[in-house]
Amino acid sequence: xxxxxxxxxxxxxxxxxxxxxxxxxxxxxxxxxxxxxxxxxxxxxxxxxxxxxxxxxxxxxxxxxxxxxxxxxxxxxxxxxxxxxxxxxxxxxxxxxxxxxxxxxxxxxxxxxxxxxxxxxxxxxxxxxxxxxxxxxxxxxxxxxxxxxxxxxxxxxxxxxxxxxxxxxxxxxxxxxxxxxxxxxxxxxxxxxxxxxxxxxxxxxxxxxxxxxxxxxxxxxxxxxxxxxxxxxxxxxxxxxxxxxxxxxxxxxxxxxxxxxxxxxxxxxxxxxxxxxxxxxxxxxxxxxxxxxxxxxxxxxxxxxxxxxxxxxxxxxxxxxxxxxxxxxxxxxxxxxxxxxxxxxxxxxxxxxxxxxxxxxxxxxxxxxxxxxxxxxxxxxxxxxxxxxxxxxxxxxxxxxxxxxxxxxxxxxxxxxxxxxxxxxxxxxxxxxxxxxxxxxxxxxxxxxxxxxxxxxxxxxxxxxxxxxxxxxxxxxxxxxxxxxxxxxxxxxx
Amino acid sequence: xxxxxxxxxxxxxxxxxxxxxxxxxxxxxxxxxxxxxxxxxxxxxxxxxxxxxxxxxxxxxxxxxxxxxxxxxxxxxxxxxxxxxxxxxxxxxxxxxxxxxxxxxxxxxxxxxxxxxxxxxxxxxxxxxxxxxxxxxxxxxxxxxxxxxxxxxxxxxxxxxxxxxxxxxxxxxxxxxxxxxxxxxxxxxxxxxxxxxxxxxxxxxxxxxxxxxxxxxxxxxxxxxxxxxxxxxxxxxxxxxxxxxxxxxxxxxxxxxxxxxxxxxxxxxxxxxxxxxxxxxxxxxxxxxxxxxxxxxxxxxxxxxxxxxxxxxxxxxxxxxxxxxxxxxxxxxxxxxxxxxxxxxxxxxxxxxxxxxxxxxxxxxxxxxxxxxxxxxxxxxxxxxxxxxxxxxxxxxxxxxxxxxxxxxxxxxxxxxxxxxxxxxxxxxxxxxxxxxxxxxxxxxxxxxxxxxxxxxxxxxxxxxxxxxxxxxxxxxxxxxxxxxxxxxxxxxx
Numbered sequence: 001x002x003x004x005x006x007x008x009x010x011x012x013x014x015x016x017x018x019x020x021x022x023x024x025x026x027x028x029x030x031x032x033x034x035x036x037x038x039x040x041x042x043x044x045x046x047x048x049x050x051x052x053x054x055x056x057x058x059x060x061x062x063x064x065x066x067x068x069x070x071x072x073x074x075x076x077x078x079x080x081x082x083x084x085x086x087x088x089x090x091x092x093x094x095x096x097x098x099x100x101x102x103x104x105x106x107x108x109x110x111x112x113x114x115x116x117x118x119x120x121x122x123x124x125x126x127x128x129x130x131x132x133x134x135x136x137x138x139x140x141x142x143x144x145x146x147x148x149x150x151x152x153x154x155x156x157x158x159x160x161x162x163x164x165x166x167x168x169x170x171x172x173x174x175x176x177x178x179x180x181x182x183x184x185x186x187x188x189x190x191x192x193x194x195x196x197x198x199x200x201x202x203x204x205x206x207x208x209x210x211x212x213x214x215x216x217x218x219x220x221x222x223x224x225x226x227x228x229x230x231x232x233x234x235x236x237x238x239x240x241x242x243x244x245x246x247x248x249x250x251x252x253x254x255x256x257x258x259x260x261x262x263x264x265x266x267x268x269x270x271x272x273x274x275x276x277x278x279x280x281x282x283x284x285x286x287x288x289x290x291x292x293x294x295x296x297x298x299x300x301x302x303x304x305x306x307x308x309x310x311x312x313x314x315x316x317x318x319x320x321x322x323x324x325x326x327x328x329x330x331x332x333x334x335x336x337x338x339x340x341x342x343x344x345x346x347x348x349x350x351x352x353x354x355x356x357x358x359x360x361x362x363x364x365x366x367x368x369x370x371x372x373x374x375x376x377x378x379x380x381x382x383x384x385x386x387x388x389x390x391x392x393x394x395x396x397x398x399x400x401x402x403x404x405x406x407x408x409x410x411x412x413x414x415x416x417x418x419x420x421x422x423x424x425x426x427x428x429x430x431x432x433x434x435x436x437x438x439x440x441x442x443x444x445x446x447x448x449x450x451x452x453x454x455x456x457x458x459x460x461x462x463x464x465x466x467x468x469x470x471x472x473x474x475x476x477x478x479x480x481x482x483x484x485x486x487x488x489x490x491x492x493x494x
Numbered sequence: 495x496x497x498x499x500x501x502x503x504x505x506x507x508x509x510x511x512x513x514x515x516x517x518x519x520x521x522x523x524x525x526x527x528x529x530x531x532x533x534x535x536x537x538x539x540x541x542x543x544x545x546x547x548x549x550x551x552x553x554x555x556x557x558x559x560x561x562x563x564x565x566x567x568x569x570x571x572x573x574x575x576x577x578x579x580x581x582x583x584x585x586x587x588x589x590x591x592x593x594x595x596x597x598x599x600x601x602x603x604x605x606x607x608x609x610x611x612x613x614x615x616x617x618x619x620x621x622x623x624x625x626x627x628x629x630x631x632x633x634x635x636x637x638x639x640x641x642x643x644x645x646x647x648x649x650x651x652x653x654x655x656x657x658x659x660x661x662x663x664x665x666x667x668x669x670x671x672x673x674x675x676x677x678x679x680x681x682x683x684x685x686x687x688x689x690x691x692x693x694x695x696x697x698x699x700x701x702x703x704x705x706x707x708x709x710x711x712x713x714x715x716x717x718x719x720x721x722x723x724x725x726x727x728x729x730x731x732x733x734x735x736x737x738x739x740x741x742x743x744x745x746x747x748x749x750x751x752x753x754x755x756x757x758x759x760x761x762x763x764x765x766x767x768x769x770x771x772x773x774x775x776x777x778x779x780x781x782x783x784x785x786x787x788x789x790x791x792x793x794x795x796x797x798x799x800x801x802x803x804x805x806x807x808x809x810x811x812x813x814x815x816x817x818x819x820x821x822x823x824x825x826x827x828x829x830x831x832x833x834x835x836x837x838x839x840x841x842x843x844x845x846x847x848x849x850x851x852x853x854x855x856x857x858x859x860x861x862x863x864x865x866x867x868x869x870x871x872x873x874x875x876x877x878x879x880x881x882x883x884x885x886x887x888x889x890x891x892x893x894x895x896x897x898x899x900x901x902x903x904x905x906x907x908x909x910x911x912x913x914x915x916x917x918x919x920x921x922x923x924x925x926x927x928x929x930x931x932x933x934x935x936x937x938x939x940x941x942x943x944x945x946x947x948x949x950x951x952x953x954x955x956x957x958x959x960x961x962x963x964x965x966x967x968x969x970x971x972x973x974x975x976x977x978x979x980x981x982x983x984x985x986x987x988x
Contacts, residue, residue: 015539035737243529
């Protein structure tokens, strides 16, 4: 029986994925400094093994045969998702894949050296090479998938996301934000004038911050029997659903960055821990994609973690672990701070979407050859001035050179961040519509309603539907920016 | 070219071994408690992948073709070692391998439950099943390898070790030890009468013990850029040569067990770290086998770590890290303690070989059907009385049920422990013959002569020769118990 053969095959693929996930975590958290070379060699070899096994030509026959078998709904969905991935993985010629990896690796290395010096002219030829390849890849994928080139790229990160649905949403959001940002900044200035921002600095030993972080993780639903929190230079949430490895980094003079980082990664971790176990080895049982994953991390970080109700619950824990008794208003001024800035990763929830929309627009312009790489500094600067009122023309390092995505060839990825923020707000709105009591529950340290809703509507649905389908089933409507806009207005409008 | 094909293939096999090694370390040191089930599944799947790849029938043709190519010496040795392993791995029918794994896993589980209760009668049928399979396995291997059945089993752990060479050595050692043990105990009693044993207890925080252990590891030659020391319930030395993961466990009321454990594992670690890098992916570039590995750990633990010269160097470090200033004679009384006892793993270097020789003899008796499993309690007791003057007849849990080796089917493994001790003494004798200054160097914290000699004569030779060949090349003679006997006489005789 072909479904049974595929089922066994998925176990084998999952074992390699498991190994790669744990080797990656180990590299970031435990590996000796001199172990990198042989680790890289082992991981490259295992990745190659995984790719060869996942794209084995015999699978095409197995998929066809399995589709002809009498399958129940979950089995049909599993085979369909397997086929979707198989087509996406096999549609590029091997020669092209090798050329693409070589080019983007070289470009990324070059970028790491060129960025600190803001050496745009030195970096530009490498980026031009990457953009040429991305155009080629998008064309091949578009042909196979019967999608527009940019949609074919987004499909790798968020199956089902289409520019025809996203562009109107982003446009509405952009128009709102360009108008709203000065209002939010003015409101903030007024607050700060009456209640000056109080510094949250002190001496916070790592072990105490870790204990605080773990207390918050557990309260919010993280299962410590199936995961842990450790330290790495770049915080991440990795591992496998049965053993979710979260990391953070600590500064001993302030605690808020680590704590907010832990909340963010806890959102990713909850999603992984609560995926349906019976389908863990099939793609249909794995996390859906970048934007839904980001909606889960942002749900915890922004919808829960920057909610005044959360701080009513959390402040006594902060006091207990760190010995500091903050007033809630002083804390909220910090977690609700808004700032114009050049750097996406440092942006707050009001300005962040403008950074993303800028990239979303420029990526499509590049793909459609409406602009070329040489035009980027001016195009970037023009949009930064228009959206955020900041010029980057003299500072390419903090303009079009700031992100690793383009040097590494990851076009079509950026929208996921803001789609995640929109979806998180839309999920929050759906929950509070039927459960207006959640704020009170959160203030009392009870996250059960939030967990149950997300488990049933997001986590357990895994990849058993496209990104828009998952959202629609969960919230009863298509992607709707009104919820995020209302959320920003309520939190930052006055 | 077939050698080149094998070379690439070895890289791929090594990647799977790398993954399994790190997954194993991670399981013991970092995995969340609930992660075990999916880890076991992933590791079983990867082990199966590795076994299938390593026993792929096409390799037979590749090996033959490579042997016909014009190869240099190192390449020829690499292919020969690959073929040796291939024959050993492929000589058992798949049906038999499955039956053997099933039987020994069930027996090992049963043993874990039966041992705490000393339930010999409950455990015996399982052990009988294992012994039947081991007899069957030994017969198959003997036929293929043209060896006696017991030699064919030892060949899995130490290629080239043969009973015809080992039995006379073990007999000589046994005769010596049975006579020597009472003398050593009498000499010890006399010492303790004039200088009573001083307790080494106190309050030693884990971080301080770890710092002391790491200082000793580094002094002895362990490269902290390619390895680390962490904590696990059962100390081990794992990982990969480029990243050797040592673990230990600590008690805070005494420091000597952890420190001696660290020294032992450091010996294993040094061997792994100093294997020839160019051949790291070929078997000929990996550690030779159990007895040479054990000779390296015992070299550091016994020849260096229980040497008075070492303690002249180490005591100031102990004082610095733990704040305790021991007199060297008090310390030596501890590290040179001799005790008759039932338990192999608790034995000292005088009594340990008697435990091993007992098992070596009984394993051969079982294999040759001179005794059956039902005879073991009496046979064990008789030998314990003869060799160590202790009866175990009423205490099977600490008699023939004490080790995991037999329940898991590992027959032919025990001799490696004592062969390691003999080889360590023989290596030490070879070094001091030409370098009488090493004791003075050790006392001054200089381990360079010892490191250089072992790197050149043991570590860099990896598996480029059989176990006896490696020893002969390194020391200029065959296995010779005189060195170990002289070592015991000098350390414990007066």
